Amino acid sequence: MLELKHVWKSYRVGALGSKRLTAVRDVSIDIAPGEVLSVVGESGSGKTTIGKMVLQLTSVTKGQILLDGEDVTARGHAARKAYYRRVQGVFQDPFSSYNPIFKADRIFETVRESYFADVKRAEWTARVEDVLQGVRLDPGSVLGKYPHQLSGGQLQRMLIARALLLDIKVLVADEIISMLDASTRIDVLNLLGELKERGLGVLFITHDLSLANYISERVVIMRHGAVVESGTTGKVFTDPRHPYSRNLLASVPQLHRKWSDSEAVPEKLEADGDRDLDPAPLTEVDEGHWVAAHP
Ligand SMILES: Nc1ncnc2c1ncn2[C@@H]1O[C@H](COP(=O)(O)OP(=O)(O)O)[C@@H](O)[C@H]1O
Ligand SMILES: [Mg+2]
Structure with missing residues (x-):
């Protein structure tokens, strides 16, 4: 359904944009309907940049992004508007998506203005209440609030409900759990589970391996902008093959282990210099389990 083919992104950085920083290197991924794909990796590995390119918030330097086989990059305003009916994003800090001087439910109104101006007021209110209930919010306790x-x-x-008003096919969720209280984290996670059961594809971006393991069918592990390993969550988590993946998994704190009896901290892999190189090629080590060449 959604497909990234050999996607690259470089940003201009430094004085007057004199240098380039390669944030994403030759990434190919795809998401099927009803599937949660997690993109994991440490801070700076290029996860958010991938989400932004999918949401057309930043341009693609090289490569293609396809939705149902159609190239969606670099098209006009009308095509972009149609695209946003099918692909929406939710980000880490929910507060940043709201204007504090307006009531929160204004986010629904802007959808109506852009896409459903012909829908009658009463019918629209019913739809909003419906999607709110769909994300297990009581309309009475959120509508009309700042x-x-x-x-x-x-x-x-509410942001997820807004996306549902559009009847989207793909949701990009970038670190959406990180800023929530422990008590609401599991609710939002379970909500994503329900969405995938309704056939939505979710690109779940996280630095948290245990969240990725909990929610996703497949996982892509990124480092310095490139994919180092990908496959079904079961295979990658039980049988990680790339030293970076192993390192990452070994560094997850485990509840049954105390810090005092943990092993020595794994050695840091070499530094950031490989950003300018072509990424190592991936080989399939097991059905659907791909690993980048490594020493
Ligand atoms: N707008 C930008 N301009 C220049 N560099 C950027 C920009 N956005 C991100 N970067 C750089 O691109 C790299 C990847 O960033 P990002 O995609 O945000 O990673 P992640 O989400 O995995 O933490 C980082 O080195 C970051 O500093
Ligand atoms: Mg990020």
């Missing part, structure tokens, strides 16, 4: 009167979890769920 953002500061609502919790991060409520605001996050």
Whole structure:
């Protein structure tokens, strides 16, 4: 359904944009309907840049992004508007998606203005209440409120409800759990589970391996902008092959182990210099389990 083919992104950086920083290197991924694909990796590995390119918030330097086989990059305003009916994003900080001087439910109104101006008021209200209930929010307790009167979890769920009003096919969720309280984290995670059961594809971006393991069918591990390993969550988590993946998994704190009896901290892999290189080729080590060549 959604496909990235050999996608690269470089940003201009330094004085007057004199240098280039390669943030994403030759990434190919795809998401099927009803599937959650996690993109994991440490900070700076290029995860958010991938999400932004999918959401057309930043340009693609090289490569293609396809939705149902159609190239969606670099097209006009009308095509972009049609695209946003099918692909939407939710981000880490829900507060940043709201204007504090307006009531939070204004986010629904802007969808109506852009896409459903012909829908009658009463019918629209019913639809909004419906999607709110779909994300397990009580319309009475969120409608008419200002953002500061609502919790991060409520605001996050309203953004998901907004996406559902559009009847989207793909949701990009970038670190959406990180800023929530422990008590609402599991609700939002379970909500994503329900969405995938309705056939939505979710690009779940996270630095948190345990979240990726919990929610996704497949996982892509990134480092310095390139994919180092990908495959079904079961295979990658039980049988990681790339030293970087192993390192990452070994560094997840485990509940049954105390810090005092943990092993020595794994040695840091070499530094950032490989950003300018072509990424190592991936080989299939097991069905659907791909690993980048490594020493
Ligand atoms: N707008 C930008 N301009 C220049 N460099 C950027 C920009 N956005 C991100 N980067 C750089 O690109 C790399 C990848 O960033 P990002 O995609 O945000 O990683 P992640 O989400 O995995 O933490 C980082 O080195 C970051 O500093
Ligand atoms: Mg990020």
